[in-house]
Amino acid sequence: MSFLLPCPNCGPRDVNEFAYQGEVTKRPTQSPTLRELSSYLYFRENVAGVQREWWYHRLGCQAWFQAERDTRTNEVLATELTEPVSAEGAPGPEATPALGENPTL
Amino acid sequence: MKDVFRVQRMWRPRAKLRRRYDVVIVGGGAHGLATAYYLAKTHGITDVAVLEKSYIGSGAAGRNTTIIRANYRTPQGAEFYKESLRLYEGLSVELDFNLLFSQQGHLTLAHSDRGLITATERAEVNQLLGIDSRLVYPDEIAGLCPEINLSQDATWPIVGALYHPPGGIIRHDAVVWGYARGADRGGVEIHPYTEVTGIERSNGRVTGVRTNRGEVEADVVISCTAGWSTLVCDLAGVPLPITTHILQAFVTEPIKPFLDVIIVSSQMHVYISQTDRGEILIGAEIEPYTTYKGQSTFPFVEYSARHTLELFPQLEPVKVLRQWTGLCDLSPDYSPILGETEVENFHVSAGWGTYGFKAAPIVGTTLAELVATGRTPKLIAPFALERFYTDTLVSELAAAAVSH
Numbered sequence: 482m483s484f485l486l487p488c489p490n491c492g493p494r495d496v497n498e499f500a501y502q503g504e505v506t507k508r509p510t511q512s513p514t515l516r517e518l519s520s521y522l523y524f525r526e527n528v529a530g531v532q533r534e535w536w537y538h539r540l541g542c543q544a545w546f547q548a549e550r551d552t553r554t555n556e557v558l559a560t561e562l563t564e565p566v567s568a569e570g571a572p573g574p575e576a577t578p579a580l581g582e583n584p585t586l
Numbered sequence: 587m588k589d590v591f592r593v594q595r596m597w598r599p600r601a602k603l604r605r606r607y608d609v610v611i612v613g614g615g616a617h618g619l620a621t622a623y624y625l626a627k628t629h630g631i632t633d634v635a636v637l638e639k640s641y642i643g644s645g646a647a648g649r650n651t652t653i654i655r656a657n658y659r660t661p662q663g664a665e666f667y668k669e670s671l672r673l674y675e676g677l678s679v680e681l682d683f684n685l686l687f688s689q690q691g692h693l694t695l696a697h698s699d700r701g702l703i704t705a706t707e708r709a710e711v712n713q714l715l716g717i718d719s720r721l722v723y724p725d726e727i728a729g730l731c732p733e734i735n736l737s738q739d740a741t742w743p744i745v746g747a748l749y750h751p752p753g754g755i756i757r758h759d760a761v762v763w764g765y766a767r768g769a770d771r772g773g774v775e776i777h778p779y780t781e782v783t784g785i786e787r788s789n790g791r792v793t794g795v796r797t798n799r800g801e802v803e804a805d806v807v808i809s810c811t812a813g814w815s816t817l818v819c820d821l822a823g824v825p826l827p828i829t830t831h832i833l834q835a836f837v838t839e840p841i842k843p844f845l846d847v848i849i850v851s852s853q854m855h856v857y858i859s860q861t862d863r864g865e866i867l868i869g870a871e872i873e874p875y876t877t878y879k880g881q882s883t884f885p886f887v888e889y890s891a892r893h894t895l896e897l898f899p900q901l902e903p904v905k906v907l908r909q910w911t912g913l914c915d916l917s918p919d920y921s922p923i924l925g926e927t928e929v930e931n932f933h934v935s936a937g938w939g940t941y942g943f944k945a946a947p948i949v950g951t952t953l954a955e956l957v958a959t960g961r962t963p964k965l966i967a968p969f970a971l972e973r974f975y976t977d978t979l980v981s982e983l984a985a986a987a988v989s990h
Contacts (some may be wrong), residue, residue: 483873483883497885501875512913516975523827523918527816529878552830553878560631 484555490542498549502535504528507546529553536560596763597642597770603777603799607635609957610795610804612782612818614638615647615945616758617935618810619765619776620950621957626772628951630925634803637797637955639781641763646812649836649912650943651857651869653848655692655753657719659708659985662968663921664715666948668741669965671752673947679787681850683762685756686862693722693731695851695897696740704984705748712750722749724933733898742853753848755859759941765950784966785822791930792822806957808933813878813913815936824927826976827916828937831872834886836909838901840864845898854893862949866901868894872914914939919979924949925962926971933957934971945949 485493504526511518526532529552538544548560609625611618614636625631639643654674656667678685698701705721712719716816723746724736724895736744766776772804777799784796785807811818845860855871873883887909895902917923922945927934933956935949942949946966952963962970968980971972 485886496987504876506757515977519975520825521976522977524825525827525829527829527876529817529830532876534876552876555877555879556883578716584647 484557486536486548486557487560488538488541489546489560490543490544490562491538494541496517498538498540500537500539502545505533505535531558593646594675596767600775600777602795603635603780603802604775606794606803607632607775608804608810609635609806610802611636611808611810612795612909612971613810613812613814614642614643614645614766614776615810615812616647616762616765616946617812617949617953618808619762619769619934620946621808621810621953622769622776622950623765623772624772624950624954625957626769626774629954632773633960634769635802636769636774636776637779637780637782637795638776638778639801641778642776642898645761645814646912646914646938647762647946648759648940649835649910650758651859651867652755652757652758652861652943653692653753653857653859654944655706655750655848655970656687656717657692657694657712657748657750657753657985658982659704659711659987660921660980661711661715662982663982663985664711664717664979666943666969668715668717669971670945670948673951675752677761677764677947682752683760683761683764683767685764687754687756687860689752690846690848691730692750692848692849693727694748694750694848696746696748697744697851697853699745701787701853702746702834703721708748708985717750718752719748719750722747724973726749729758731845731849733844733900734849735897735899736954742851742896745805748856755848755879757862763944782818782821785932786816787822787929787932790928792932805899806931806933806934808953808957810935812917812936812938814943815915815934819927819934819936822927822929822932824929824934824971826915826923826934826936826971828917828923831876831914831916832881832911832952833869833872833914833940834890834911835867835869836882836887836890836907837861837865837867837907838904839907841866841904841969849897851893851897854896856890856893856897858894858897865907866904868896872916877938878913880913882911886891895986918974919978920982922949922970923971923974925956925971927971 924936
């Protein structure tokens with residue numbers, strides 16, 4: 482087993498039940514420059530430490546949630562379901578504003 | 587006679603880290619040492635220090651599955667790796683060190699029409715660039731690899747393969763040691779257990795590095811740190827579009843030689859070769875989540891063993907000897923990030939994902955040329971970090987995402 486990830490609905494499960502969807506990123510402004518947009522699309526913090534990230538429980542309750550995980554040890558510090566997005570015309574999980582520390586690139 | 591009992595060092599230990607070098611290379615793996623070697627040999631730049639935070643070749647250079655090939659999908663990638671393969675072919679002579687390179691042939695299996703289409707595309711690109719690569723069908727596969735399970739009863743029956751005769755395996759440690767010895771003989775200083783903790787800049791130009799053994803001034807700093815690239819480049823204020831994942835492999839106990847081609851199946855996420863010692867060497871794809879924890883996992887052995895047995899059911903009684911893990915630096919388009927950054931004289935070799943070892947000689951020659959001439963060689967121009975800001979990616983997904 483790699484490590485356990487506590488799903489907010491189902492409790493601790495094998496990480497292979499989940500799909501990893503990357504670190505929580507911050508969307509650029511409404512009309513970004515090409516550089517801002519490219520930074521958002523491609524550049525990542527890739528921290529060695531605690532990272533806030535998206536997971537999807539694909540073999541379970543199929544919920545999207547965020548976790549705080551230490552990438553040096555794979556210790557999961559917290560997981561939580563996030564509030565639905567209210568921002569106008571911003572579908573998809575990436576639209577949620579970053580909750581943790583996430584300096585802009 | 588005296589020499590028989592004398593310990594011959596491959597490279598000299600250096601007691602003192604000097605306060606200034608022309609070039610400082612961060613990372614004592616295949617890329618860093620190759621760059622140092624070609625700087626000294628081709629361009630006569632010998633005031634070079636290679637700083638490695640652990641022992642030489644402790645990272646990806648000593649953990650890969652030793653496969654060399656050039657059958658990539660994009661013209662930019664294929665041309666780049668073709669040149670690397672050419673350099674590898676002459677490397678034993680060049681370094682005067684037997685690297686045990688055996689070009690036994692490389693088969694990328696196709697299990698579906700989609701797989702055949704991808705293989706055809708790659709074969710066409712390769713043939714246009716003069717790379718020996720073609721499509722083969724089960725009758726020919728049976729001749730090339732009589733041991734493989736070609737029956738229709740498998741979960742994913744084999745319908746064809748991309749055959750790349752010059753592909754092969756090499757002794758990866760020997761590549762590292764050979765380059766280290768060559769660089770040392772050329773006058774380069776190799777400093778293991780020297781960790782870079784900061785990179786000094788002034789007016790957008792790199793001026794030196796801080797290490798756990800004191801500060802060092804340098805005109806040029808090169809990062810060749812694979813999975814740790816984000817952290818090292820962050821010290822210089824250079825963001826990278828990469829994420830760090832673990833890649834795992836394992837070997838079985840040594841058995842009689844029976845497999846003399848490399849078998850790759852991206853459908854089954856597995857690549858298999860038999861080493862000169864007789865071990866069956868099996869690798870897989872990266873773990874999907876980012877992590878810096880280099881610990882092996884059990885599901886990997888389970889899945890890889892299951893898929894290997896689909897291809898080679900006769901391996902069923904063979905025991906697994908050991909498994910290991912390395913860190914990979916994945917770029918969004920599966921092509922490397924090579925050359926200049928926005929900080930002047932700070933160069934980077936990163937974003938190699940699972941295929942950096944294949945490129946060591948060409949990375950060494952091109953980065954050395956960049957340092958010596960100040961101009962980016964044409965061969966690596968498409969792989970500039972800048973491409974992610976201008977959205978001009980080089981998608982190598984088809985040939986590099988999973989397979990080796």
